[in-house]
Amino acid sequence: METITFNDIFQSNILERMTSISIMDSLIGLIAAFLIGLFIYMIYKKTFSGVLYSHTFNISLIIMAMATSLIIMGISSNVLLSLGMVGALSIVRFRTPIKDPMDIVYLFWAIIAGLLCGIGFILLAAIGSILIGIVLIIFVNKMKIENPYLLIIKYQDRSIENSLEHIVSKHVRKHTLKSKSVMPGNQFELTYEVRAPEAEMSFINQISTLEGVNSAVMISYDGNFSA
Structure with missing residues (x-):
C-alpha cells in the first residue's frame, strides 16, 4: 500500500x-x-x-x-x-x-x-x-x-360606536374591522385596519375628543399583527 x-x-x-x-x-x-x-x-x-x-x-x-x-x-x-x-x-x-x-x-x-x-x-x-x-x-x-395602519380605539360607552364608524369611513379610503374586545369594567376596544394618506390622519384627533373615548392610537401595520 x-x-x-x-x-x-x-x-x-x-x-x-x-x-x-x-x-x-x-x-x-x-x-x-x-x-x-x-x-x-x-x-x-x-x-x-x-x-x-x-x-x-x-x-x-x-x-x-x-x-x-x-x-x-x-x-x-x-x-x-x-x-x-x-x-x-x-x-x-x-x-x-x-x-x-x-x-x-x-x-x-x-x-x-x-x-x-x-x-x-x-x-x-x-x-x-x-x-x-x-x-x-x-x-x-x-x-x-398606501401602507395600512391599525387604528385602536378604547372607549366606555357603546352608544358612540356608530359615531366612530361614521368618522372612520368619512376620512379613510378603506377600512376593515379587525377585532372588537369587551373587557371588565365596561371597557371596549375596537381595532380597524385603515388605509389613508399620512396627510389625512388628523381625524384621530376628532376621535379622541369624543365623550367616552379613553384613547385612540394609530400604528403602522406590516401584516404581522400581535396583541
Missing part, C-alpha cells in the same frame, strides 16, 4: 494553482462587489419601511456580495473544488427568521451581484443593480403612501 509523505504533499500543485489566479482580476472583482454592495446598502437604508432598522443586516449585504464573489473566483479555476463547495454550501441554513419578504429580495440581490462580479460580469452586475435600485425606490416609496 502506497503511503503519502510530507514531501509528497509539499510537491503538490498547490503553488501552481495559486500562481494561476490573477491577483489583479481578483482585486477588481472584490472592489466591484464592494461598491455594488455599498450601493445595495444605501438603497436598503433609503427604502426601509419596517419597524426596527437593522444596521448589522444592512452591513451583512455588503459582506455577502464580497464573500460570494470570493467563493466564485476560488471555485471557477477548479472543478473538484467547485463540487465540494456546492456540497458545503448546501448545508448552510439561515437561523435568523426573516419576516419581511423585501429582506429576502436584498439577500438574493447581494448574492447575485457577488456571483456576477466573481465571474467577471462586472458591467452586467452594475447595470442590473442600478435598474433594480431605481425600481425599488419608485415602487417601495409608492407602497409607503
Whole structure:
C-alpha cells in the first residue's frame, strides 16, 4: 500500500494553482462587489419601511456580495473544488427568521451581484443593480403612501360606536374591522385596519375628543399583527 509523505504533499500543485489566479482580476472583482454592495446598502437604508432598522443586516449585504464573489473566483479555476463547495454550501441554513419578504429580495440581490462580479460580469452586475435600485425606490416609496395602519380605539360607552364608524369611513379610503374586545369594567376596544394618506390622519384627533373615548392610537401595520 502506497503511503503519502510530507514531501509528497509539499510537491503538490498547490503553488501552481495559486500562481494561476490573477491577483489583479481578483482585486477588481472584490472592489466591484464592494461598491455594488455599498450601493445595495444605501438603497436598503433609503427604502426601509419596517419597524426596527437593522444596521448589522444592512452591513451583512455588503459582506455577502464580497464573500460570494470570493467563493466564485476560488471555485471557477477548479472543478473538484467547485463540487465540494456546492456540497458545503448546501448545508448552510439561515437561523435568523426573516419576516419581511423585501429582506429576502436584498439577500438574493447581494448574492447575485457577488456571483456576477466573481465571474467577471462586472458591467452586467452594475447595470442590473442600478435598474433594480431605481425600481425599488419608485415602487417601495409608492407602497409607503398606501401602507395600512391599525387604528385602536378604547372607549366606555357603546352608544358612540356608530359615531366612530361614521368618522372612520368619512376620512379613510378603506377600512376593515379587525377585532372588537369587551373587557371588565365596561371597557371596549375596537381595532380597524385603515388605509389613508399620512396627510389625512388628523381625524384621530376628532376621535379622541369624543365623550367616552379613553384613547385612540394609530400604528403602522406590516401584516404581522400581535396583541
